[in-house]
Amino acid sequence: MTDAVDPRTMMAQVAAGLTAPGAPFEMTVEPVLGVPIPVLANRSRTLRELLEQSLSWGQREYLVSEDRRLSFAEHAVAAGALATALARGYGIGKGDRVGIFAANGPDWVITFWAAQCLGAIPVGYNAWWAPPEIAYGLGHTTPKVVVADAKRTAVLAESGTDVPVLTMEHDLPALIAEHTGDIPATPLDEDDPAAIVYTSGTSGRPKGVVHSHRNMVAVSDYHRFTDAMSAALTGQAPIARRYLVTAPLFHIASLHNLAIPRLVTGATVVFPAGAFDVGRVLGLVERERITNWAAVPTMASRLLDHDLSRYDLSSLAALSLNSAPSAPALLDRLRAHLAGAQLSVTTSYGLTESGTAATVATPLDLAADPESVGRPILGVDVQIRDVDGAPVPDGVEGEICIRSPYVMLGYWNDEAATAAAVDEGRWLRSGDFGTVTDGRLTVSGRRTDLILRGGENVYPTEIENVLVEHPAVHECAVFGVAHPDLGQEVAAVVVADTGAVTEAELRAFAAARLAYFKVPARWRITADPLPRNATGKVTRRGLAV
Template sequence: MEIVQKLTGPGGEFELREEDVLGTRLPVFAGRARSLGEVLARSASHGDRDYIVTASRRLSFAEHAAAVASMAKALRDDLGVEPGDRIAINAANSPEWIVSFWAAIAAGAVPVGYNAWWAPQEIEYALAHTDPKIVIADAKRAALISEDVLTVERDVPSLTGRYPAAELDVPDVAEDDPAIILYTSGTSGRPKGAVHSHRNLTSVIEYHRFNDAMMGAFGIDPASRRYLLALPLFHIASLHNLAVPRLATGTAVIMTEGAFDVDRVLGLVEKERVTNWGAVPTMAHRMMEHGDLSKYDLSSLTAFALASAPSSPAFKERLQAVFPPARGALVDSYGLTESCTAISVATPMDLAEAPGTLGRPNLGVQVEIRDAEGRPVPEGVEGEVCARSAYNMIGYWRDPEATDRTIGDRWLHTGDIGVMERGRLRLTTRRSDLIIRGGENIYPTEIENVLAEYPGLRECAVVGVPHQDLGQEVAAVVVFADAAPPAEELAAFARERLAYFKVPSRWQVTTEPLPRNATGKVLRKQVENEIS
């Protein structure tokens, strides 16, 4: 397309050129910022425009910059934070979450987003794993943490107002230094910390700025866009692809707080004239089940994207039938925590032409489908989806073996099985054992390892089974030699050790051994069929 070539070609605002990135030649944006601190310093120029808006509060770009400068000075001068220290954030969505993130960046630290739904045992693991100098938590999560914390409700407001005249003084960093750690579910039974660099995030910013420029080329003013943030900030969808790039572009983030409530969210969309919304299929399903939505003025909402979990063409058709903003504007995408942003995006035109597609690789992303020996296969042949770009994480925190397996050659080996069809990606199998419940990735191994600690349990298998609202729910088959406990006791045992969304909601307690093949591997598909 001529517009794309003009924007990304030599001398263009988003010129792409090859540079060495961690030993590999990759396409990079020539005009990118070289650190998140640089992005933060520029953001104050947006002045009194809205940055973060909730149902009851507004924070302008200038107010945000002042709050971040004050808190960063307090972190360094009063609390002894030094460059490279980790600062953990364990809290529900709030403006303070975002301010704390940017204050950590401004202090030269590495913010670490903890999953706000973790159980105490999971939190304790992460605390030992990332060894944060400071932990910031809201009151609900602070009560689950064994060490001292800074509270969102009391300490963050105090720190953001302590030095009102403070100026940003961000330490120098290298582009490929860690900028943030976000946890992703671990196939080996422990969550892994995906390390994203400054280059990763500034590249994502340029990708979103490029999309804004494309809107402008078609007569849409990107400065008028207002983005709904309704997913947790410890996910890349909300942090990397919304809160961070919108600080750079000077556009508003409209944040929902608390559990997802259709009326409250749509009321906020109407009141704040939201234009863009990225949702998980569970949110879309709840809207479809909610009833008449016509009482809300949703005319401002011109872009609606599905992310974080797969959805069928039939689901998309039903959504478009009852939710007008999805008609002609629905976008689907495919990405992982490790990929930092989407690997591919399906436009409304893609979905109309090829229902079920996940679209074409994003700008700057190379995709290969590979066979079991790691060799690229032709279009139309199934294989593992592998992606390479300047967006991909630099590795897993303190886990060189997993890093080498997953991205040792700078190609991200997703473990997903897919096929390229006329330049578009379609997944045929997600990572074999992965359960996706309401957009949250759950690996059965982690739950099975916890259940294995229950006295008297001989073996168990955890699988995902269909659920109308959540997409999948967690089911467990547990085998005892005799005297099997009631399911309620097993659920209570799991709740003490796992985030609530990982606790099986369906149980089959038996004395019959699990079905296995000739090599002793559990036949998970048979287990699924028996418990469904």
């Protein structure tokens, strides 16, 4: 009789083998912007190199939308042609910004890679921005040209900009057809800026987060590593994965972690058409044999009200929840609802500034601690620090700080904000509170969301996780409101069907599970969904009771 092997031990052994000296993912320590950081010994240095390597996938599908299918070879040719057109017609070169203001689709991706051929910096503008907001973005990053779809071209016109605009529907096809030929290449350094994406803007003006070629190539290498881990653990070559992209490309979840890494893993990216609709998306999963879906919790929760028996979801092997915290109750309901799909449900923790997830919670992690967001991924160090910046012991709460080759260069044209976020040791201060126990991270909440009630620290996430366990509650948001004596008191907006639950019932439900000072004192029950930004996070500024 053989002893059972602990899965966590097995995973650690496989990872150690893959990263050992001479192994495919050998790790070494090198200076990154003057600070020793663990990096892959054998790696590409620029995104342009990844585009060149993608030609080896040939006619395998890369980008799929409702009306288009592009192979890796076709995509590379289109990106090279557009790069040539931008250089010749608009003088785009190294360091120039190329704005992208559009919904998800193949042309968004082609434009991104065209900019990389020239050493230019693509800027992903929030496709939901109104004219004043895009006017701010254009003034902030000063692109030489903006590539936009028809809907956003109209918004740009209302913004009063005089920046040249190329339409995806008409200008891009003509330019690509006219300039097809060699794929340009521009000499670059590993730590040169590669892209700018904006923070969610849940408070104040959104900041332009600058990621380097090192950052974004390293993210792709991490995805190669996870494929190698899977192959080693299962003893099988990676399947031909097909990724559903429902989050916007102007966010790292879709751009850095879905669209870009597929050039090195050879997988397919599939874009649904239009606004998110559960039925349409499930139909797409069935038709395109989707294997992986990275969703925000709001999207995943909408599955719970849908009849999944109408669809063949047998291809769907992995569902990951990103961008906003996932309540343990949601994870449990998803597992039960999707039991027939044999899904592996994971969740993660990261922020735009961290470049990718800093931690990932596997099914093993979630079984051990449903509130965990997992362990640091390859190359990431996580520390919990006190108010003076000193590391604290396991189990003690403090600010989550992150250091890795994925962490941003800084904020575009904002040295003060950069210095406040990234210290001299290249540690990123997340602004989130959390604890590490047994190597797993648990997030308490955002520092900016913290409620200070009569000297007690109250974290909205803890209360929200309790309230959504009530069967009548679809979603909720907790926040602080001014109080003349306590400083702040706890308020909650709860989304439920009309007449399904009363304030008294919710108060009693919370009081049975929370300390008295955490029970909301003010309530609003509504049937209207919570306001959210493009990445699925609740915009608390617009809430009131």
